[in-house]
Amino acid sequence: MxxxxxxxxxxxxxxxxxxxxxxxxxxxxxxxxxxxxxxxxxxxxxxxxxxxxxxxxxxxxxxxxxxxxxxxxxxxxxxxxxxxxxxxxxxxxxxxxxxxxxxxxxxxxxxxxxxxxxxxxxxxxxxxxxxxxxxxxxxxxxxxxxxxxxxxxxxxxxxxxxxxxxxxxxxxxxxGEQLLSAVDFAKDLSNEPAITLTPAELLKRTKKELLKLGVQVTALNKAELKKRKMNSLLAVAEGSDNPPYLIILKYKPAKKSSRKIALVGKGVTYDSGGYSIKPTDSMIEMNGDMAGASAVIGTIMAAAKLKLSVELIGVIPAVENMISGRAYKPGDIISTASGKTIEVKNTDAEGRLILADALEYASKLKPDEILDFATLTGACVVALGEFTAGLLTKNDTISSDLKGSGEKTFERIWQLPFWDDFSEGLKSDIADTSNLGPRWGGAITAGKFLEKFVDEKIPWAHIDLAGPALKHKFRSYTEKYNTGFGVRLMIDYLSKK
Structure with a gap:
């Protein structure tokens, strides 16, 4: 500071x-x-x-x-x-x-x-x-x-x-000070270099800050992930020497809440692209590819500090997407905890793979709604610019409330079409689905992929914050550092629950 x-x-x-x-x-x-x-x-x-x-x-x-x-x-x-x-x-x-x-x-x-x-x-x-x-x-x-x-x-x-x-x-x-201290923590996480912020370090820092606020912090290690057949998450992590975790946060208000909301955040602490390797210029800011996770952690931290009356569950798949002799490859077919199989067409479409198992896990907890956050696609930035998050959902109430909170907090969000027609591009001849659609509508097909792993009875929305979560020149406070986008938005949204 x-x-x-x-x-x-x-x-x-x-x-x-x-x-x-x-x-x-x-x-x-x-x-x-x-x-x-x-x-x-x-x-x-x-x-x-x-x-x-x-x-x-x-x-x-x-x-x-x-x-x-x-x-x-x-x-x-x-x-x-x-x-x-x-x-x-x-x-x-x-x-x-x-x-x-x-x-x-x-x-x-x-x-x-x-x-x-x-x-x-x-x-x-x-x-x-x-x-x-x-x-x-x-x-x-x-x-x-x-x-x-x-x-x-x-x-x-x-x-x-x-x-x-x-x-x-x-x-x-x-x-404002309680809220912004949580935003600052989210910023610290998303700005930390990947050499220090491994999945294990993300877990350690989250525990250090949230346990003292009364938030329960646990994690599934690699052995437990294998036992639960979370092979989609494990496949992405396999190329790295740093083991993966599924980090689970639980915040319960002092008085029993009538609402339980699950927040799922993509936690790729570094993304090389895997064998579908990124160019150097695109790799430099990939320590921020866990901004979805930091948004969830920051939101639950702020909720605990502000004593919000809604029960929250955070689910964070934390991995590195690296290259090695063990790494998954284009053309692989991987299974998921849900039993569905995925044809890997691009290893740089890894965020949706780890979220597949995380969303399935969150669905089993039977929350009243699920919201996921991810720096998922460059296509969303192309469509909406650097300062607007993309919203994919079929639920009009969630959409209306999120957009209202976005206008109020200036962490603005815009809904993209989410017709089932977009699922056609994900068809595979050799698996239940592929992890990549055609070039057009890439942010939407990514959302349609995630939809396959959410219980259809649970209201759900996907927020693609690939633009506003990373530093950009729209405002004086977004120019130099990754922004902590999503925390102020979500606290306003959750305050209405």
Whole structure:
């Protein structure tokens, strides 16, 4: 992290301290000039006429300047209006940019003058969530993954105070910090190099963090996987010297829940592509091919911290997909725990193979619904871009609720067609199914493959997060590191259960 941050909403004015910054957000377009003049006068801040003119113009959104007339030392004036250009992530991204931008500045205190939440009521369901987006943005921008840098600075102390005395801000700070600590853990897992984060290490770190929250963490080892005939999972793992595990997480709320939901996450801690080998450029970020697993782990961690009232089961097939004399090959036929057989047409379509056994296992636990998460296909990124997850389901309720949570949290998700016609491309002359369909509609045929291993009586959805889970340049907080996508989305979704 860049800073050791303390958040508050008190009557104290941190802008009067040394090494301080004042951020003022203007959101009333009609009275902008009057509000600006009143603000400058009340703070005894002198803004030169040129900067003032620029700020009041339509073109300029923000001005930053050194305050030579006293405290604070620096001032940032920014405009965000509830107009057609506004989206629910604007304040989150604003705060993220603020924190990132102060990395090399000598600032220890920030006073934030919040806009009136009433101006943004149509965008946020509650004032608490409006404030929570500011908290999330601060912590998202503060994240770094620099543990392997030999020269790194210790985090500086940074105190941030919100000027508003609304009691909902205090709740927003607490909720946001608990949630983002789980997002950070998911990020740490998906950014960790594969040389250290093996399947065994993933299990070890998950146990270390979740057991102390009261989450049960167990695992099926290779011998147990063989006993249960999880040969699809084992086939993918066979090329690696690092043994596979099926990691099982169980979170039960204090009061008995009427709902039990299974979350299944693809945990390929490194994907070389196997004998269908990837080019080097495509391999570099494949330590992040377990982002589905980290989303599940982060979600259950956050659920435990926030004491959600829904029972959760996490099922994570953890493997490496490597090349050796033992590795599975194109043309192989492998059996699954369900009894169905699979013709392997491509060893780089390995995620669906390990999920086949994991989904079958989850189905036997008889949950009320199953959601799986996977960086499954490049085809989904081609279809929806880097910042949107793909949703495959036949259940309209799950679809509607997930899309609603995606719009609210800005971890957006889009439903793809899921007609049975797409299953035609998976037919095999020598097995029950093949693991690869035709070139067209690849994200959808991957979902149709998974569907074969889910109990048809259990509502199910597949989330392909191959784009948004990996680093991309859409937002300030997604540029440098794998993103922890899915945790904020799922906590909002599960909070409604």
């Amino acid at each position: 860049i800073f050791n941050i303390t958040l508050s909403n008190t009557a104290a004015d941190l802008s009067k301290k040394s090494n301080s910054l004042l951020l003022k957000i203007f959101s009333d377009k009609q009275y902008l000039k009057k509000e600006l003049d009143n603000f400058l006068s009340s703070k005894n801040i002198i803004l030169n006429s040129s900067l003032k003119k620029n700020f009041l113009s339509k073109e300029k959104q923000e001005v930053k300047f050194i305050n030579h007339s006293g405290k604070p030392d620096q001032v940032i004036l920014t405009k965000l209006f509830a107009d057609e250009k506004f989206d629910v992530d604007k304040f989150r991204d604003l705060m993220s940019k603020l924190v990132i931008g102060l990395k090399d500045d000598d600032i220890n205190f920030i006073q934030v003058e919040l806009p009136d939440n009433e101006l943004f009521k149509k965008f946020y369901p509650t004032s608490e969530y409006f404030y929570q987006t500011f908290v999330e943005g601060i912590h998202l921008g503060n994240y770094t993954f620099d543990k392997y840098k030999s020269e790194k600075k210790s985090p500086k102390k940074l105190s941030i105070n919100f000027n508003n005395s609304d009691k909902n801000i205090k709740t927003a700070i607490k909720t």
